[in-house]
Amino acid sequence: MPSTAHSDSSAGMSRRDFLSLAGRVAALWGLSSTALPSLAASLEALSTGRVPVLWLEGSNCSGCSISLLNSYPVLPLSVLTRHLSLQFHQTLSTIQGAPAVELVDDTIARGGYVLVTEGAVPTTIPSACRFGGENFGDHLLRAAQAATHVVAVGSCAAFGGIPAAPNNPTGAVDSITFPQSKGVAKPFVRVPGCPPHPDWMIGTLVHLIQYGVPPLDSQLRPLKFFSKTVHSMCRCRKWRTPALPVPGLHGGIRLQGPSTYADCVSRGWNGVATSCLQSHAPCIGCTSANFGKSSFHHWPVAQ
Amino acid sequence: MPHVASIIPGGATIRVGGRIIADCLALIQRLRDFIERCYIPDVLAVASAYSAYYNIGAGPGNYLAFGVFHEDAAGTTKLLPSGVLTGGVYSALDQNRITEDVGCSWFSSASGKHPLTGDTTPAPDKAGAYSWIKAPRYDGRVMEVGPLARVLIAYQRGTNLALTAQVDALLQATGRTLPELNSVMGRHAARAIETKVIADRCQQWIEQLTADAIAFTPFTVPSSCQGIGLTEAARGALGHWMQVSGGLISRYQCVVPTTWNASPRDDRGQPGAMEQALVGTPVANSAAPVETVRVVRSFDPCLSCAVH
Numbered sequence: 001m002p003s004t005a006h007s008d009s010s011a012g013m014s015r016r017d018f019l020s021l022a023g024r025v026a027a028l029w030g031l032s033s034t035a036l037p038s039l040a041a042s043l044e045a046l047s048t049g050r051v052p053v054l055w056l057e058g059s060n061c062s063g064c065s066i067s068l069l070n071s072y073p074v075l076p077l078s079v080l081t082r083h084l085s086l087q088f089h090q091t092l093s094t095i096q097g098a099p100a101v102e103l104v105d106d107t108i109a110r111g112g113y114v115l116v117t118e119g120a121v122p123t124t125i126p127s128a129c130r131f132g133g134e135n136f137g138d139h140l141l142r143a144a145q146a147a148t149h150v151v152a153v154g155s156c157a158a159f160g161g162i163p164a165a166p167n168n169p170t171g172a173v174d175s176i177t178f179p180q181s182k183g184v185a186k187p188f189v190r191v192p193g194c195p196p197h198p199d200w201m202i203g204t205l206v207h208l209i210q211y212g213v214p215p216l217d218s219q220l221r222p223l224k225f226f227s228k229t230v231h232s233m234c235r236c237r238k239w240r241t242p243a244l245p246v247p248g249l250h251g252g253i254r255l256q257g258p259s260t261y262a263d264c265v266s267r268g269w270n271g272v273a274t275s276c277l278q279s280h281a282p283c284i285g286c287t288s289a290n291f292g293k294s295s296f297h298h299w300p301v302a303q
Numbered sequence: 304m305p306h307v308a309s310i311i312p313g314g315a316t317i318r319v320g321g322r323i324i325a326d327c328l329a330l331i332q333r334l335r336d337f338i339e340r341c342y343i344p345d346v347l348a349v350a351s352a353y354s355a356y357y358n359i360g361a362g363p364g365n366y367l368a369f370g371v372f373h374e375d376a377a378g379t380t381k382l383l384p385s386g387v388l389t390g391g392v393y394s395a396l397d398q399n400r401i402t403e404d405v406g407c408s409w410f411s412s413a414s415g416k417h418p419l420t421g422d423t424t425p426a427p428d429k430a431g432a433y434s435w436i437k438a439p440r441y442d443g444r445v446m447e448v449g450p451l452a453r454v455l456i457a458y459q460r461g462t463n464l465a466l467t468a469q470v471d472a473l474l475q476a477t478g479r480t481l482p483e484l485n486s487v488m489g490r491h492a493a494r495a496i497e498t499k500v501i502a503d504r505c506q507q508w509i510e511q512l513t514a515d516a517i518a519f520t521p522f523t524v525p526s527s528c529q530g531i532g533l534t535e536a537a538r539g540a541l542g543h544w545m546q547v548s549g550g551l552i553s554r555y556q557c558v559v560p561t562t563w564n565a566s567p568r569d570d571r572g573q574p575g576a577m578e579q580a581l582v583g584t585p586v587a588n589s590a591a592p593v594e595t596v597r598v599v600r601s602f603d604p605c606l607s608c609a610v611h
Contacts, residue, residue: 060607061607061608062607096591096593096596097591097592097596098590099591125425125427127427128425128427128435169425170425276308276309279308279309279316279317280309280316280317280318281308281309281311281316281317282308283308284308296308
């Protein structure tokens with residue numbers, strides 16, 4: 001069971017520990033470096049090998065970020081402070097208003113960060129999503145151009161997802177295709193899911209930072225997490241007798257398991273061995289490119 | 304987990320077994336322990352350190368709740384009851400009185416419609432508009448929804464003794480009056496009070512579960528029908544209005560908690576709850592108006608939801 005982590009605040013802390021603690025606190029709080037120049041200098045000295053990450057949210061629900069916070073056993077606080085140097089996160093940072101916009105602009109100006117995008121890009125109604133008064137599409141382009149890598153987390157950022165569902169009133173496009181169409185060429189990675197499992201997001205980012213881009217499939221998804229179908233791990237298929245006559249057809253309901261690539265069934269959620277299938281709920285194909293563009297599954301409707 | 308695919312029309316897909324009951328009991332006990340030992344003490348500590356916030360962030364003083372957590376099969380009694388409070392006077396909820404104005408919202412839809420007949424057509428260049436959020440009104444009035452609304456309505460109706468005791472204990476311990484709960488700190492206190500009330504009751508509900516009971520009644524959606532769903536989400540009153548024709552959804556409108564709370568001005572120029580709460584907030588440094596952020600966050604807003 002995860003225990004609540006408490007930071008040490010005892011007297012007699014060494015200067016290094018103090019700076020480390022201050023740095024962790026500042027990183028978590030997303031404090032602008034212009035507000036704390038000496039702290040920033042100390043942070044830079046300390047954070048050798050800690051790659052800066054800029055996390056931007058487009059047309060989204062913040063569900064991927066909530067999923068990140070459910071990370072277990074690698075607790076989110078240690079992820080954010082030990083493995084990553086999270087410069088800014090719209091939902092997690094406490095910095096607000098003009099200073100927040102300034103912090104993001106400073107980060108973009110310095111470059112050298114991994115850009116994480118959550119959410120799609122509205123293109124026919126560009127003002128449907130804005131950050132600091134700037135249309136998100138323009139903001140994303142600026143941020144992508146200065147990044148070392150672009151990682152799209154969640155099915156909305158990866159494939160358009162929910163905002164791109166027919167009839168797509170805002171013209172939502174995924175956050176990889178959009179910069180590509182504008183000529184931005186970077187190492188792109190997709191970590192889909194609605195939401196993605198926290199392991200997929202953290203695992204991909206940590207691998208990226210330590211070893212570079214992981215092996216990807218044709219849709220730029222890390223093979224480590226997205227090479228097996230949900231159907232191949234379904235207990236109904238394995239143990240049910242008699243076996244289902246048609247793969248993916250269960251009680252008249254068409255399932256998405258046979259065409260959905262994700263290891264969520266074996267990985268389990270929330271630190272326990274639970275999954276949609278374990279709860280007798282059908283797979284809705286949330287890691288697929290067409291997630292949101294067709295029904296989750298088809299239920300009997302009276303004629 | 305992702306979209307809760309295990310809760311569907313008709314009930315839950317899982318059959319409750321002894322082990323799940325045991326697991327749920329362990330979880331609720333941990334949660335209640337956290338509420339007692341960490342959450343409530345933290346709220347009280349913040350409340351005493353920032354006591355000025357009992358007099359900052361007053362909303363319109365009108366409250367709306369659809370109610371939640373059926374205590375009987377028909378839903379006539381709920382743990383947190385439904386109702387409307389206007390100027391401290393209670394009246395029963397009548398969802399027919401809900402309308403949405405779009406005068407200041409980027410929609411070309413007709414204004415002042417009930418959700419069963421409303422629509423949502425974006426108009427990003429509409430003159431005079433400043434929000435993607437519609438302006439829901441009840442009887443033409445600005446309402447606040449959320450934990451404060453639920454607690455005040457429940458307190459007024461007096462149906463929940465545990466909740467009444469919690470509110471009285473808070474007012475006594477802090478020396479505050481009921482009207483002072485219409486504030487930033489009142490919202491935080493109400494959130495903590497209802498969390499404790501719900502968690503305590505939740506343990507009792509889990510203890511009532513019987514192993515291997517089926518939690519699902521087969522349900523077929525009629526090919527033509529109309530449906531209204533009124534409940535409470537964490538942030539407040541949540542309503543869905545739907546029409547089905549030929550087996551497909553022909554109209555779907557939601558009015559979600561933050562739509563009420565973060566609503567822009569309506570066609571009469573009445574500001575929304577959050578807008579009203581911000582007026583009069585003392586700001587020490589206009590370059591970094593953290594006090595205004597505290598007012599907004601006391602509503603626990605979800606802007607994605609508000610726009611939907």
